[in-house]
């Protein structure tokens with residue numbers, strides 16, 4: 514199980530502080546598939562980078578705890594952290610180009626990670642490379658390729674293969690298919706589900722596309738202005754969204770068959786995360802706002818079993 518407790522993180526630059534992650538608490542169960550959705554700029558990437566200690570300067574972590582299978586990863590030395598990275602958790606970023614070395618064959622990039630963490634021989638590491646490439650559907654005869662010799666979809670599969678190479682218990686995907694065309698996106702998503710069923714790792718999947726998450730995730734967390742404003746089982750959130758922001762994201766327009774739902778954007782803009790926010794961050798855009806919402810921040814609480822929301826309506 515993974516627990517994120519009261520995590521606060523952001524960016525400091527030119528005397529400005531952007532509070533991109535504000536007091537986030539989340540649980541990810543074993544073999545869970547948690548989707549995190551929210552508009553661009555709401556802090557999704559910062560949240561996952563901070564929780565895996567991958568946030569680079571000018572990013573900073575202000576406070577909080579992240580416990581991955583009993584290990585508080587904020588308390589580890591850099592050396593201890595590099596030992597658990599890849600084994601306990603791995604990360605698949607938006608663009609494969611950011612995590613692949615352009616002048617190294619893909620087999621050596623994956624083998625390096627394996628050797629660094631398990632001290633196996635090069636020969637055995639290549640065997641692992643073959644296995645993980647097969648798992649993601651890349652023919653073994655492509656293992657001698659350099660990244661630029663592969664298509665965007667294949668490169669993203671290589672990054673997923675790398676993330677799988679030490680069988681971590683948690684894999685975090687940050688919009689792993691946004692840069693790819695729709696057909697390739699679908700085949701990579703299907704591959705991720707298949708692998709999760711087979712390898713039984715937990716996943717966190719970040720996207721701005723809530724309709725995709727409603728289709729694929731088991732639990733869903735809705736993020737707004739640096740906060741998780743709603744969390745629950747995906748079906749429950751879809752059928753009965755509690756937060757006005759979630760309701761706005763899921764606008765139900767039954768079609769003739771009563772099956773298809775429509776998704777539309779909510780008027781207005783989220784607050785500037787470098788400004789101090791009193792009250793509810795959704796106040797300006799909320800159709801249900803009350804007096805209290807202007808001056809008092811709502812508490813994030815469990816209002817029903819497994820249903821969490823941060824809203825004065827509850």
Ligand SMILES: Nc1ncnc2c1ncn2[C@@H]1O[C@H](COP(=O)(O)OP(=O)(O)OP(=O)(O)O)[C@@H](O)[C@H]1O
Pocket residue numbers: 524526531533551552553554555556557558559560570571572721786
């Ligand atoms: N390197 C940085 N320096 C300063 N501010 C940053 C930096 N990266 C992100 N931010 C700011 O932090 C806030 C959260 O950004 P973040 O990228 O985490 O959002 P996101 O929800 O992942 O967006 P997207 O879906 O567009 O990737 C935004 O206001 C953004 O402008």
